[in-house]
Amino acid sequence: MLEKDDFFPIGIGTYKLNLEDKENTLKGLLYSVEKGQNFMSTALVYDNGRVVDFLKEFFRKVDREKIFLMAHLERYIEKLEDVEKQVNEYLTKMDIDYIDAVQVHASYVSKIPLAETYNQINELIKKGKVRYISISNSSLEELKEINEKFGVYSFEGVYNLECKLNENIGIINYCKENNIKFICYQALRRNRIANNNYPLLTELSEKYGKTQNQILLNWLIKEKGVLALIKSTNKDNIDSNLESLNFEISIEDMNKLNEFKHKGFDTVKIDWKETGKGVLIDQLANQF
Ligand SMILES: NC(=O)c1ccc[n+]([C@@H]2O[C@H](COP(=O)([O-])OP(=O)(O)OC[C@H]3O[C@@H](n4cnc5c(N)ncnc54)[C@H](OP(=O)(O)O)[C@@H]3O)[C@@H](O)[C@H]2O)c1
Numbered sequence: 684m685l686e687k688d689d690f691f692p693i694g695i696g697t698y699k700l701n702l703e704d705k706e707n708t709l710k711g712l713l714y715s716v717e718k719g720q721n722f723m724s725t726a727l728v729y730d731n732g733r734v735v736d737f738l739k740e741f742f743r744k745v746d747r748e749k750i751f752l753m754a755h756l757e758r759y760i761e762k763l764e765d766v767e768k769q770v771n772e773y774l775t776k777m778d779i780d781y782i783d784a785v786q787v788h789a790s791y792v793s794k795i796p797l798a799e800t801y802n803q804i805n806e807l808i809k810k811g812k813v814r815y816i817s818i819s820n821s822s823l824e825e826l827k828e829i830n831e832k833f834g835v836y837s838f839e840g841v842y843n844l845e846c847k848l849n850e851n852i853g854i855i856n857y858c859k860e861n862n863i864k865f866i867c868y869q870a871l872r873r874n875r876i877a878n879n880n881y882p883l884l885t886e887l888s889e890k891y892g893k894t895q896n897q898i899l900l901n902w903l904i905k906e907k908g909v910l911a912l913i914k915s916t917n918k919d920n921i922d923s924n925l926e927s928l929n930f931e932i933s934i935e936d937m938n939k940l941n942e943f944k945h946k947g948f949d950t951v952k953i954d955w956k957e958t959g960k961g962v963l964i965d966q967l968a969n970q971f
Contacts, residue, residue: 684814685721685751685783687836687864692904693924694722694866696914700734711916712741718925722751724839724866724912726788727772728758735776742777752779753817753839753866755788756804760795766803770812784836785813789820789965791957797821801829820964822955823853826863835863841968842867842909844876844884844899845945848953848967855909869968870903870911871896883943887936893927898940900927906937947971 695715701708727735742750754773760766773782785804787793793800807813815836818829829835838858840849842865849855849865858865871877877884877895884895891898903911904927915921932940951970954961962970 684748687862689721690751690864690910691719691721692910692928693720693900694724694910694912695720696868696912697723697725697734697738698729698914700729700737700914700916702730702733702737705737705740708737708916709740709744711918711921713744714918715915715921716745716750718921720921721749722753722783722866722910722912724753724755724868725773726755726757727769728755728788732772732776735773739777742779747779751783753784753786753837754782755786755819756792756800757788758792760787760793760800762795763799763803766800767807767812770804770807774812781811782813784815784817786817786819786837786839787821789963790822790825791955791963797825798828798832801833805833823857826854826857830861830863835861837864837866839866839868839912841869841964842903842907843870843872843968844902844940844943845872845879845971846948846968847944848948848951850907851949855907859908865909866912867903867909868912870913871899872968881943883939887932887940890936891930891932893930894923897923897927897930898932900924901930901932902937902940904928905932906941945971 725735756769790797804816816833817837818835819839842849855865887898888895900911903909913924952961953964
């Protein structure tokens with residue numbers, strides 16, 4: 684079974700997998716695995732459960748122990764039993780025996796105190812249905828609480844050139860100090876960062892002879908030391924993303940990327956508790 688040190692730097696995202704063309708989607712996922720990508724994240728909310736249903740085909744074709752699977756608990760956890768119920772649903776739908784890490788999609792999803800939900804996940808570890816506790820879209824205080832009580836293995840959160848919230852509020856640093864893998868989603872913001880054609884990125888792209896997305900991924904993985912979760916079932920995009928690991932960016936240029944600021948993201952008010960005032964943390968990446 685895979686452990687943190689075995690993680691490939693780029694993981695397999697599953698949001699908006701194309702289920703109209705299951706054959707090619709499956710081929711794309713298997714191609715990623717063939718190239719070494721070995722951790723995957725999924726959620727029951729994706730396409731109303733159809734993505735998780737489809738992944739049964741994927742797990743039939745791969746060696747289960749060679750994939751680290753993370754799954755989200757979805758809205759809402761209203762009572763303790765909901766935790767095992769959702770975990771069982773994943774296991775049944777994908778016809779697998781265990782999930783490597785289970786995480787609450789965003790803390791507001793848990794209508795019972797977050798620690799009680801994580802205590803239930805901990806119980807499922809004892810039953811062998813789950814291996815580790817992960818966390819997603821939480822505040823630093825919540826991360827600290829859950830880590831101190833149960834031990835957190837990985838954190839799935841938004842982080843990219845434009846949206847540096849998880850760095851600004853201290854999550855990335857806390858993860859580093861506590862040996863928690865930080866896995867960033869929307870690393871490319873679904874190609875929207877490249878589409879913005881920032882002069883810094885177009886210049887670096889020309890200088891290094893790489894695409895803007897390759898510059899972004901190289902910076903995230905080599906400079907920031909985080910893992911990137913990317914959805915792609917297109918072989919050209921998969922190859923291009925993997926190629927981002929194979930070149931060096933100078934310290935001066937890395938510093939320019941470190942200093943890049945997006946005025947909009949820095950001023951968004953986050954609605955951590957789903958009060959209706961502000962932007963839900965899991966919707967932040969979709970702003971602008
Ligand atoms: N925890 C959370 O709240 C949360 C939130 C959002 C996402 N996630 C997870 O993170 C994963 C990644 O996020 P995401 O899918 O939203 O965004 P993303 O990975 O930034 O972007 C995916 C989109 O970009 C395209 N793409 C991939 N590589 C490309 C490249 N090199 N050039 C141009 N286009 C490229 C993909 O199309 P092709 O397939 O055609 O390549 C796909 O349409 C999700 O799939 C999901 O598993 C988690």
